[in-house]
Amino acid sequence: MIVPSIRNDWVIMAIFTAVVLTAPLWLTPVGAGYPDLLQKFAIFGIFAIGFNILFGLTGYLSFGHAVFLGVGSYTAVWSFKLLTMNVLPAVIFATLLAGVFAVVIGYVSLRRSGIYFSILTLAFAQMSYNMAYSVLTPITNGETGLQLTMNDPRILDGPAGQGLPSTTLFGLDMSGYAGFYFCAVMLIIAFFISLRIFRSPFGLKLLAIKSNQTRMKYTGFNTRPYLLTAFVISGMYAGLAGSLMAITDPLAGAERMQWTASGEVVLMTILGGTGTLLGPLFGAGIIKYFENIFSAMNDGRLHEIFSFLPDWLENIVVAITGEFVGDGWHLTLGLLFMIVVIFLPGGVVEGIRRANGFLRRLVQSSGTNTATLAAEKE
Amino acid sequence: MDAILLQILNGLDKGGAYALIALGLTLVFGTLGVVNFAHGALFMLGAFCAVTVQKILTISMKVKDESITFFDAYKEQPYLEIWFGDFGTAIIDWSVPISILLAMPIMLLIGLAMERGLIRHFYKRSHAEQILVTFGLAIVLQEIVKSFFGANPIPSPAPGIVSGSAPIGVLLGLGESVVYPWWRMIYLLFSGAVIFAVFAFLQFTTFGMVVRAGMHDRETVGLLGIDVEHRFTIVFGIAAVVAGLAGVMYAPILPPDYHMGMDFLVLSFVVVVVGGMGSLGGAVAAGFLLGILQSFASMNEVKAIIPGIDQIIIYLVAVIIILVRPRGLMGRKGVMED
Numbered sequence: 088m089i090v091p092s093i094r095n096d097w098v099i100m101a102i103f104t105a106v107v108l109t110a111p112l113w114l115t116p117v118g119a120g121y122p123d124l125l126q127k128f129a130i131f132g133i134f135a136i137g138f139n140i141l142f143g144l145t146g147y148l149s150f151g152h153a154v155f156l157g158v159g160s161y162t163a164v165w166s167f168k169l170l171t172m173n174v175l176p177a178v179i180f181a182t183l184l185a186g187v188f189a190v191v192i193g194y195v196s197l198r199r200s201g202i203y204f205s206i207l208t209l210a211f212a213q214m215s216y217n218m219a220y221s222v223l224t225p226i227t228n229g230e231t232g233l234q235l236t237m238n239d240p241r242i243l244d245g246p247a248g249q250g251l252p253s254t255t256l257f258g259l260d261m262s263g264y265a266g267f268y269f270c271a272v273m274l275i276i277a278f279f280i281s282l283r284i285f286r287s288p289f290g291l292k293l294l295a296i297k298s299n300q301t302r303m304k305y306t307g308f309n310t311r312p313y314l315l316t317a318f319v320i321s322g323m324y325a326g327l328a329g330s331l332m333a334i335t336d337p338l339a340g341a342e343r344m345q346w347t348a349s350g351e352v353v354l355m356t357i358l359g360g361t362g363t364l365l366g367p368l369f370g371a372g373i374i375k376y377f378e379n380i381f382s383a384m385n386d387g388r389l390h391e392i393f394s395f396l397p398d399w400l401e402n403i404v405v406a407i408t409g410e411f412v413g414d415g416w417h418l419t420l421g422l423l424f425m426i427v428v429i430f431l432p433g434g435v436v437e438g439i440r441r442a443n444g445f446l447r448r449l450v451q452s453s454g455t456n457t458a459t460l461a462a463e464k465e
Numbered sequence: 466m467d468a469i470l471l472q473i474l475n476g477l478d479k480g481g482a483y484a485l486i487a488l489g490l491t492l493v494f495g496t497l498g499v500v501n502f503a504h505g506a507l508f509m510l511g512a513f514c515a516v517t518v519q520k521i522l523t524i525s526m527k528v529k530d531e532s533i534t535f536f537d538a539y540k541e542q543p544y545l546e547i548w549f550g551d552f553g554t555a556i557i558d559w560s561v562p563i564s565i566l567l568a569m570p571i572m573l574l575i576g577l578a579m580e581r582g583l584i585r586h587f588y589k590r591s592h593a594e595q596i597l598v599t600f601g602l603a604i605v606l607q608e609i610v611k612s613f614f615g616a617n618p619i620p621s622p623a624p625g626i627v628s629g630s631a632p633i634g635v636l637l638g639l640g641e642s643v644v645y646p647w648w649r650m651i652y653l654l655f656s657g658a659v660i661f662a663v664f665a666f667l668q669f670t671t672f673g674m675v676v677r678a679g680m681h682d683r684e685t686v687g688l689l690g691i692d693v694e695h696r697f698t699i700v701f702g703i704a705a706v707v708a709g710l711a712g713v714m715y716a717p718i719l720p721p722d723y724h725m726g727m728d729f730l731v732l733s734f735v736v737v738v739v740g741g742m743g744s745l746g747g748a749v750a751a752g753f754l755l756g757i758l759q760s761f762a763s764m765n766e767v768k769a770i771i772p773g774i775d776q777i778i779i780y781l782v783a784v785i786i787i788l789v790r791p792r793g794l795m796g797r798k799g800v801m802e803d
Binding site for chain 1: 500583586590592593594596597598600601602603604605608609611612727731734735738742772773776777780781783784787788791
């Protein structure tokens with residue numbers, strides 16, 4: 088699917104693993120080779136891959152996926168507070184609880200399709216978000232956000248000694264590159280599962296639902312269990328991503344559940360290429376990379392960049408581009424969103440494919456021209 | 466009794482805003498078949514029309530403050546006051562109603578530009594893609610507003626004469642405790658008037674007749690030699706004006722900030738779904754209904770029984786309605802029922 092000649096899944100997996108694990112090396116030249124950003128790539132990559140299993144395969148556009156992200160984060164932090172700072176229980180609990188939430192929300196929402204499904208998921212997301220801010224404050228700690236404190240019980244670890252403990256994997260501190268590699272391993276596992284789903288009969292059934300649900304029903308398939316399974320799997324992916332966010336930074340806030348966060352993952356998936364294996368990963372990487380660069384920029388930096396221009400032009404250019412960086416990053420994001428949906432509905436992956444085809448035609452055109460001429464003569 | 470009346474009144478003005486936005490959403494969906502996530506942004510733009518007018522009217526110059534004699538003190542005085550004296554002050558005071566005049570042509574232009582420039586190309590695309598592109602547009606619009614006006618809410622007061630509360634309790638013989646802000650009352654009447662105007666326009670003019678016919682069966686109307694698309698573009702403009710007016714008048718109730726559109730949009734969509742996709746009457750009825758429900762849910766007595774219900778009541782109602790009655794309260798049979 089990615090490169091036509093490589094059909095074997097194991098080859099894909101091997102290449103993927105190698106690429107992910109060496110990411111710190113080859114991302115350093117572009118200024119992204121540090122753990123914080125790499126972790127974000129991996130986490131949002133998982134989130135987007137999971138979202139793609141639902142949206143890409145079944146075509147059901149959920150506008151409430153951030154709920155599961157939030158649930159995952161809260162669960163992980165609670166696991167740190169009550170049980171242990173070890174990350175494995177946190178990941179497991181978060182994924183499972185997000186799955187439970189997904190079963191409930193999915194069961195209700197999937198009774199409708201199309202725009203109703205989008206609005207139902209949106210309604211659930213807003214409900215959860217509002218409740219996290221108001222009634223559920225004992226669980227979520229409201230606006231402050233849930234964080235670790237000195238007097239958490241931590242049954243398995245015992246009370247904290249000096250300062251707040253940090254997250255560990257059996258003693259291995261989950262900060263810096265260790266944290267990234269943990270996320271990377273999770274990403275590889277997540278990608279592998281997604282790959283297997285894409286190739287499985289189950290994945291094909293989901294695709295068939297996307298292309299024509301009525302036809303599926305007439306051939307005797309009850310589509311709802313398949314849809315629910317897809318929904319739950321993608322919810323669990325989001326829960327996993329949420330727990331990883333809490334692992335790299337043990338803090339959970341309700342704003343993670345806001346519907347703009349759900350919109351962001353939609354954008355990532357679309358930007359990369361809906362329904363493709365690697366697309367969502369590209370999308371997540373591109374958005375997080377540019378968010379990192381753009382939102383850190385300011386007018387001073389812009390003046391440096393455009394210093395080669397004449398002074399009057401430089402000021403104009405800086406004034407215009409200044410609107411798009413720093414706080415204006417969201418403006419860029421919105422524009423990007425529109426441009427992608429308008430001109431490139433297939434996302435980056437389709438862009439690459441088109442460019443590839445164009446190049447191939449360009450290379451072949453000289454040869455084929457003579458051939459067709461010869462054929463016409465005959 | 467007092468409390469109930471008060472809650473109904475409180476719900477009605479918010480319901481008025483929901484109804485106006487939902488009306489526009491439904492008009493657009495019914496005519497163009499487009500799910501417009503940028504409609505909330507139009508509401509927000511309307512509110513910022515009021516802010517802009519207020520800013521323009523109060524453009525000031527520094528003048529010497531005569532009341533302070535110890536040293537040279539300066540104060541800001543709007544040009545209008547300097548030129549026209551008390552009349553100028555009155556104009557500034559009435560900036561919100563004045564901005565209605567400005568908002569109507571501006572919102573019409575924005576609406577037409579939006580339809581011609583963007584929405585038109587998305588008729589044939591899927592609902593998902595329409596949602597996505599208008600969602601992007603909403604982000605862009607709100608970020609532009611943010612970069613001009615900042616992130617903080619900007620208070621834009623109502624005219625002084627109606628800034629107080631109406632003693633409706635005395636009028637209705639219910640005791641003096643029942644008071645209701647004048648401006649909210651005006652908002653309620655205003656939204657009623659706008660809704661009436663839109664309905665009258667659709668019901669009693671030839672243009673409206675064609676639009677209604679087009680909503681029912683676009684193809685046939687087209688075959689009869691009527692340029693439906695052209696009419697629908699104008700309908701989009703009207704929907705934008707309605708949303709804008711709702712925003713202008715709402716500015717004194719809720720100081721506008723850049724994300725108010727998004728907040729209202731989600732609720733309005735819920736309203737549209739509850740009322741029934743494509744049903745104008747349903748949108749209006751559901752708007753007022755949900756507004757009242759929300760205000761009842763935020764009573765302390767209700768909250769004591771079910772904590773937090775005020776935050777989720779609307780969504781809860783929507784979930785139930787979608788599940789048990791997919792075409793909404795007043796939706797037509799066969800329209801978007803799957």
